[in-house]
Amino acid sequence: MTTTIHDVARAAGVSISTVSRALAGSAVVAPNTRDRVRRVSVELGYEPNRAARQLVTGQGQSIGLVVPDLENSFYSSVTKGMQNRVRTEGLTAVIADTDEDVSREREVLAQLAAVVDRMILASPRSSDEDLLRLAERTSIVLVNRMLGDIPAVVGDNADGMRQALSHLLALGHRRIAYAGGPATSWSDAVRRSGLATAAAGRDVEIVDLGAFRPGQAGGLAAADLALASGASAVLAFNDQLALGVLGRLAERGVDVPGRISVVGFDDVPVARLLAPALTTVAVPAQRMGAVAVELLLGGRDGAGRDGASGGGRGRSGGAGPADAARRGGGVTAARVLPVELQVRRSTAQAPVS
Amino acid sequence: MTTTIHDVARAAGVSISTVSRALAGSAVVAPNTRDRVRRVSVELGYEPNRAARQLVTGQGQSIGLVVPDLENSFYSSVTKGMQNRVRTEGLTAVIADTDEDVSREREVLAQLAAVVDRMILASPRSSDEDLLRLAERTSIVLVNRMLGDIPAVVGDNADGMRQALSHLLALGHRRIAYAGGPATSWSDAVRRSGLATAAAGRDVEIVDLGAFRPGQAGGLAAADLALASGASAVLAFNDQLALGVLGRLAERGVDVPGRISVVGFDDVPVARLLAPALTTVAVPAQRMGAVAVELLLGGRDGAGRDGASGGGRGRSGGAGPADAARRGGGVTAARVLPVELQVRRSTAQAPVS
DNA sequence: GCACATCTCACAAACGTTTTCATAGTTCTT
DNA sequence: AAGAACTATGAAAACGTTTGTGAGATGTGC
Known part of the structure; x- marks a missing residue:
């Protein structure tokens, strides 16, 4: 045949x-x-015949990707970038969605590890131990998380928070609410601490609204809390949450940005289409997916291209990378990708109180 | 080892x-x-060892999915549903994104066919001939397209358009603009003809704005054309386009829905979070992905569960299925999934002219 | 002109599984 | 009690490839 x-x-x-x-x-x-x-x-x-080749070489032709939620635009962008790069290598992309569920993630990881020998884990909820154990058997790359000496690609979260805070400070905001992500999220921890570091010594008060599941429902609750807190601006863990916040505020007839400013994180495609368009920290999601693949395929091109990304507005150093690397318990072979605040309509001068 | x-x-x-x-x-x-x-x-x-098993049985353990654009929420939902179902079967999902590009799609199809022997094609741009040839060698299921006797799962596009039109007519709109999708899109053709059929004999004028690439850019152009056309409502091929339209109208300071109403198609997750929230025809995207997998795995449960979907507001028959089946040149083994208009804030009474 | 190095290729062994066919043991039938 | 029918298991072939080893051929140096 x-x-x-x-x-x-x-x-x-x-x-x-x-x-x-x-x-x-x-x-x-x-x-x-x-x-x-x-x-x-x-x-x-x-x-x-791939099967025959794989049988004798032991080397698989496909690499896996695990994401918490494909319906979250950020992850579908990472997926797109990953899949693109994988295909140009003549490999194929196997994907799995964990529905933001820890136990589901365990089982998905086990199932996937039986199929592929190389995988990319985007923002996993799994414990450090599980991950380290997995890393022994199969080669993995983390996205948006740093752990031990597992290769990883992350956005410069701390610097992003610093940029967002500077922007709000410049607009005169002195009381800013932070709507956090899930407590188990590594990126939430980094963003939260980055915000604290950036705020230290400045004339500003950060109100912690708590932890929310990313998604519209979380955003709705966060919006009400933000209003009650008396803050003049709310900084959301990610755009999903910010979208929920905006939706709820519009529903309650609150003027954005007149009464309260809103800042997101990720810059998902719809952010610029909202009314008001969302001010948010742009993270190069597709590029993260692509870079993760490169890291996985042999770290050869794992360094030196950081500056080649986008407009690169001059100063992008700051305390970001160092601070981010400090977390996670050890130094990791991580690629830190620069992020950049996109100022749009959802932020404005703080109202006079 | x-x-x-x-x-x-x-x-x-x-x-x-x-x-x-x-x-x-x-x-x-x-x-x-x-x-x-x-x-x-x-x-x-x-x-x-999967490779060994596959080598002797000749039957692969993974099924492929080809989508035009992962960053389009509709397709990421389809992907999510597909991947979920695939995983419960103990199989794995291999995915590929074609960037809405015809020639890219050819090469992706070829590459994927070498890896998997069963695949799901979501809204392919490929020619009928290419698809039929592909169907000979590997078993495929189409999503949002019907062709020959290839199994397919589609939304009830014509009925969706009928629902949307009825809604707008009830609100007093008499001049309605249609912002179409790519000319090569099967679903655009069906939606367009469904709209025409539904409008026939009613007291309403349909203005064809032309074909746009789904995406924000297309929406912006469509919005300006819609305003110029003097229509009191614009019906968009899909939500991507509708989002662009809404964004452009907001930018130009046009009152939605006061001056003009906007209706989308797909009901992507963000639709309800917009301000104004988008009235749109909800298509069960995740379920389409899951049903496609079931069709692929052996048509056994290929019928009888249509009604089990959602709220199912009584009448859902109408001219929809029959009309949809009429296209595509032949009767196909297609599952037609019901769609349902979600009325939100972006539609209102037509302004008195 | 002969030994020896070098180059090119074929043979055959793996890789881990499924599946066909044969065989030993067991139960049934008469 | 003896052959027949049946049952449970084992041996071995096959799937299509990569790769180590060895053998023939060709060329080089003395």
């Missing part, structure tokens, strides 16, 4: 080993037989 | 063939040896 390596060998008048080596580009095969074999192979439309 | 079937066989004191049969649940193996083998196998943490 399908053409195998034997068919090619017979047609080219060589043995299957020669075919295999010729197609692999091995140097030990003579140039003209190599060309002949290659020509015959495309003539016959030969495609190596 | 890893435990193979041989290790289990040795530990259980049987041959590998018995282990294979015992784990497969074959009836010919004695109950107590079966149990013993199974116990030993979990003790040793045995996991069958």
